[in-house]
Structure formats: structure tokens, C-alpha cells
Amino acid sequence: MVSRKLDRDDATDQDVLRRAGDASVLILTSLAGGTKHGYALIQDIKGFAGVQLGPGTLYGALDRLERLRLIEALPAEERRHPYRITAAGAMALRAHLDSIERVSAAGRLRLGLAGI
Amino acid sequence: MPGSRSARLVTTALRCYPPRWRSRHGDEAVELATLLMRDGMPVRSIACSYFMGAARARLAPGPRRRLGVAAGTLLVAAASLGAPLALLSSSAPASAASVIRARITNRADAAGQLESVLRSRHLHITVTQEPVSPSLVGSIIGPGIRRVSSGGAGIVGEMTGPCAGGARGCVDGIVLPARFTGSARIVVGRAAKPGERYAAAADIFRPGEMLHCSALLGESVGQARTALQSLHVKIAWETDGGKPVRWPVPVGRRYYIAGGTALSAGSIAIRIAAKDPAPISPEGSHGRRC
Numbered sequence: 001m002v003s004r005k006l007d008r009d010d011a012t013d014q015d016v017l018r019r020a021g022d023a024s025v026l027i028l029t030s031l032a033g034g035t036k037h038g039y040a041l042i043q044d045i046k047g048f049a050g051v052q053l054g055p056g057t058l059y060g061a062l063d064r065l066e067r068l069r070l071i072e073a074l075p076a077e078e079r080r081h082p083y084r085i086t087a088a089g090a091m092a093l094r095a096h097l098d099s100i101e102r103v104s105a106a107g108r109l110r111l112g113l114a115g116i
Numbered sequence: 117m118p119g120s121r122s123a124r125l126v127t128t129a130l131r132c133y134p135p136r137w138r139s140r141h142g143d144e145a146v147e148l149a150t151l152l153m154r155d156g157m158p159v160r161s162i163a164c165s166y167f168m169g170a171a172r173a174r175l176a177p178g179p180r181r182r183l184g185v186a187a188g189t190l191l192v193a194a195a196s197l198g199a200p201l202a203l204l205s206s207s208a209p210a211s212a213a214s215v216i217r218a219r220i221t222n223r224a225d226a227a228g229q230l231e232s233v234l235r236s237r238h239l240h241i242t243v244t245q246e247p248v249s250p251s252l253v254g255s256i257i258g259p260g261i262r263r264v265s266s267g268g269a270g271i272v273g274e275m276t277g278p279c280a281g282g283a284r285g286c287v288d289g290i291v292l293p294a295r296f297t298g299s300a301r302i303v304v305g306r307a308a309k310p311g312e313r314y315a316a317a318a319d320i321f322r323p324g325e326m327l328h329c330s331a332l333l334g335e336s337v338g339q340a341r342t343a344l345q346s347l348h349v350k351i352a353w354e355t356d357g358g359k360p361v362r363w364p365v366p367v368g369r370r371y372y373i374a375g376g377t378a379l380s381a382g383s384i385a386i387r388i389a390a391k392d393p394a395p396i397s398p399e400g401s402h403g404r405r406c
Binding site: 037038039042052054055056057058059060063076079080081109110112 | 137145148149157161162164165169170172319375
């Protein structure tokens with residue numbers, strides 16, 4: 001039982017995106033597919049998630065992710081800063097997706113959606 | 117940027133950001149607003165998003181500025197442009213003063229307690245009660261707030277705490293913006309009367325529920341059947357996918373009890389699966405012997 005709890009705590013520690021907000025996860029997911037600037041991020045996220053990020057939300061999340069060193073800004077092209085995901089960002093995204101999958105599996109099990 | 121009024125609205129919103137932010141993102145933010153307007157995004161939405169972003173940028177830890185001054189500046193700027201203050205307040209970080217917390221501390225009078233708090237705040241939120249399985253008695257039944265009318269935008273969230281019986285994760289409180297002006301309904305679980313069907317039920321193996329500590333979770337159907345029959349309740353057998361299982365239920369060692377739900381005090385639904393679900397049971401050992 002104790003080792004099980006420790007495992008769960010370890011997983012939570014690795015999931016630095018747990019409290020980062022949905023926008024951060026969407027941005028990291030988008031950047032996992034390649035470098036993008038703000039407008040391209042909004043378009044891409046709308047395409048794969050159906051979510052229209054507001055520009056204020058976008059910049060807030062970008063700043064937060066950059067502070068956490070999960071993304072980095074590349075030299076500006078004209079006025080646009082492209083961003084790319086860092087190795088730490090890719091690891092954080094992976095840990096978060098693993099965490100979501102665990103919750104999803106438990107939810108599906110409880111809803112009786114898991115096949116026998 | 118199309119239209120001088122649109123430009124002024126966005127520019128004013130961007131002016132609310134800290135200087136450091138403006139020097140970094142300012143030009144790009146203007147260009148982004150132009151592109152989004154071209155795509156059909158309303159200028160008010162763009163400006164609001166920037167206002168809220170500016171509020172977060174100023175209220176976030178780091179820049180050592182008095183929060184009250186920062187928030188006041190932003191509110192005045194928004195009001196002067198006719199920006200919807202409700203949206204701004206709903207998305208800004210919730211401070212203790214800007215929200216109302218209503219928490220159940222007495223399960224025996226959960227509805228009365230909530231009603232009392234909400235009435236004292238003059239909120240148009242009614243509290244109704246529905247019959248639930250034992251561990252949910254005295255908790256708010258999800259979704260926490262239903263039938264929210266206009267003016268209800270900005271619900272901050274729910275608080276969770278222990279359920280009746282000791283399991284974790286029951287909703288026992290709500291957090292509302294102090295400016296909440298809509299109407300809504302909250303449903304609180306109450307003990308069911310004899311024969312009454314539950315409106316909501318928790319996992320039957322969870323603490324406080326009928327089969328907690330029964331040691332039946334993970335048992336073969338054959339072994340569990342006798343014990344379940346001794347409970348003198350009506351049993352609906354179903355697959356782990358929710359399909360009804362026709363009698364005779366397969367009693368071979370391949371099939372195990374995978375979970376269950378109480379439908380009322382006198383009827384339960386038991387799920388069976390082709391493998392032992394114990395290692396992945398979210399309730400851990402609760403269905404085992406205590």
C-alpha cells in the first residue's frame with residue numbers, strides 16, 4: 001500500500017502540467033508537431049481540439065511555459081516569435097498525457113465502457 | 117488594424133500589460149489581433165482576452181505591485197471602454213474577497229445549511245434533494261450547479277471532501293463569484309425512503325456502500341452468487357460493458373465480479389468481467405475483506 005502511494009506521488013510530481021491549465025497542454029501538444037508562432041498556434045489548436053484560444057490566454061500560457069522552460073522562443077521572424085518545445089516540455093507533456101490516460105481508464109471502467 | 121475604434125480598444129487593452137510584456141510581445145500582439153479580426157473573431161472578444169491576460173500578467177507573482185492598484189487600473193480601463201466587466205471578473209484569479217464559498221459541514225442538514233448560506237447572500241440558487249446511495253448522502257450531486265441562467269457565467273468551482281462512510285472525492289461545497297447574479301439549482305443527496313430508486317449512486321464497493329468490505333470484488337461469479345443471494349436484494353447482472361447478462365450467469369472460474377452499483381436499497385446491478393479487475397480497481401481494496 002505504501003509503495004503504491006509513493007508511486008502515485010511520484011507520478012504527480014512528474015506531471016508539472018497538472019496545474020498549468022488546459023491552454024498550456026494544448027500549446028505543448030501543438031508545438032510537439034513543430035515550431036509555430038502565435039497565430040499558427042491558435043489555428044492549429046482550433047483544428048485539432050476545436051478550441052479557440054483568446055490571444056490573451058495564449059500569451060499568458062506561452063509566458064508561463066517559457067518560465068517553466070518547457071518551451072523556448074526562437075529569434076523573431078519579422079514581428080513574430082516562433083516557439084518550440086524543449087526536451088523538458090516533451091517529457092512534461094508525455095507525463096501529463098500518461099496521467100490523463102490513467103484517469104480516462106478509471107472513468108471508462110466506472111462508466112462501464114471498458115469491454116470484457 | 118481595421119477601424120479606429122477597434123484599434124483603440126485593442127491598443128488600450130494592450131496598454132494594461134506591464135511594460136516588460138509590451139516590449140516583448142506588443143508588436144506581435146497587435147498583428148495577431150489584426151489576423152484574428154480578419155478571421156472573424158469579434159474585436160470585443162479579442163480586447164477582453166487581452167484585458168484578462170493583462171490582469172493575470174499584473175496579478176501574477178513577480179512584478180511587485182500592489183494587487184488592489186493593479187486590479188483597479190484594469191477595471192477602470194475596461195469600464196471606460198464599455199468592456200463587459202462580468203467576463204473580466206469571472207476570469208481573473210479568484211481572491212478570497214471576490215468569491216462566496218458555501219460548504220456543507222453537517223450532512224444531516226446539508227440542504228438546509230446550503231440554503232441558509234445562499235439566502236444570506238441573496239443568491240437565486242435553489243437547493244433540492246434527491247435520493248442517493250448511502251455514501252453520497254449529504255453531498256452535492258454532480259453537476260454541482262444546474263440550470264444556470266444568464267448572469268451565472270463565472271462559476272469558479274466546487275470543493276471536494278470526504279463522503280459519508282469515509283471515501284474521498286465527494287463534492288461538499290461550491291465557490292461562486294461574489295457578483296453572481298444568475299439563478300441556478302443545486303442538488304443535494306438525501307437518504308432514500310424504502311423502495312425509492314436512487315437518483316445517483318456511488319460504486320457499491322466504496323466505503324459506506326452496501327458491499328464495502330464484502331470481499332466480493334474480484335471473486336468468481338460462482339463464489340459471489342451465494343453471498344449476494346443472502347442479501348435478499350434484486351440483482352441485475354451485466355457485463356463490464358453495461359450489457360445485461362441473461363440467466364444463467366456464467367459461473368465458471370473465468371468470470372469475476374468487476375464492480376457494481378446500487379439502484380435502490382433493495383436492488384443492485386453487478387458487473388462481471390472475464391478477468392480479475394482487482395489490480396486496476398480504482399477503489400483499491402474496498403471490495404475486499406476489511
